[in-house]
Amino acid sequence: MTRSWAGTTLAERREERRRRLLDVGLELLGTSGAAAVSVRSVCRAAGLTDRYFYENFADRDALLVAVFDEVAAEFGGALVSAVEADHPDKETLARAAVEAFLDVMVADPRKGRVLLIEPLSSPAIGGQGLAVSPMFVALVRAQLDEPSSEDDALLGATAIVGALTSLFVRWLDGTLEVDRDTLSAFCVRLLLTAASLTAG
Numbered sequence: 001m002t003r004s005w006a007g008t009t010l011a012e013r014r015e016e017r018r019r020r021l022l023d024v025g026l027e028l029l030g031t032s033g034a035a036a037v038s039v040r041s042v043c044r045a046a047g048l049t050d051r052y053f054y055e056n057f058a059d060r061d062a063l064l065v066a067v068f069d070e071v072a073a074e075f076g077g078a079l080v081s082a083v084e085a086d087h088p089d090k091e092t093l094a095r096a097a098v099e100a101f102l103d104v105m106v107a108d109p110r111k112g113r114v115l116l117i118e119p120l121s122s123p124a125i126g127g128q129g130l131a132v133s134p135m136f137v138a139l140v141r142a143q144l145d146e147p148s149s150e151d152d153a154l155l156g157a158t159a160i161v162g163a164l165t166s167l168f169v170r171w172l173d174g175t176l177e178v179d180r181d182t183l184s185a186f187c188v189r190l191l192l193t194a195a196s197l198t199a200g
Helices: 010-031 039-046 050-056 060-084 090-107 109-120 123-141 150-172 180-198
Strands: none
Touching: 010 039, 010 050, 010 060, 010 109, 039 050, 039 060, 060 090, 060 109, 060 123, 090 109, 090 150, 090 180, 109 123, 109 150, 123 150, 150 180
16 A cells, blocks of 8 residues: 555655756756755755755765756657658758757757756766767767768768767857857758768
């Protein structure tokens, strides 16, 4: 028999606390950076004691990794949905992929910072950033038509992901002062041009 309190089970209450901790982690990491994230700051913002923090996470780094993984999964899911839909041509496919990524980033810029900027300076999630990069490279690689060689396909996909990452980082931090439509259109042209370089 599952015991409940105020209409919720123990498992539901625990999940609600975990969700609160993750939401606070995203807020702090995505606005002030990893340096602002500590067990104390997270618990204070979430209105929980450290007992409940350690009920869900081994330490502060484990929370950072969980936040990063959740954000990366959201971006990855958006891209997969975009590229798996039916598209009449490569340009439409490229535009759908770029717009899907930008949709997530624009809807919540904190997530863009967590995915693209924080891994560059936070040892706790730097490894996670490296670990998810092959997923994005594979997504791009799968869209390249008949590459001249597998080496060219890998090099091309890796170069595309690197270039797009640099553009998105600079756009997020405000050093690339262009509007979304301009950025999107350029990214689409970049994808199409890079794909042609790998064609057999």
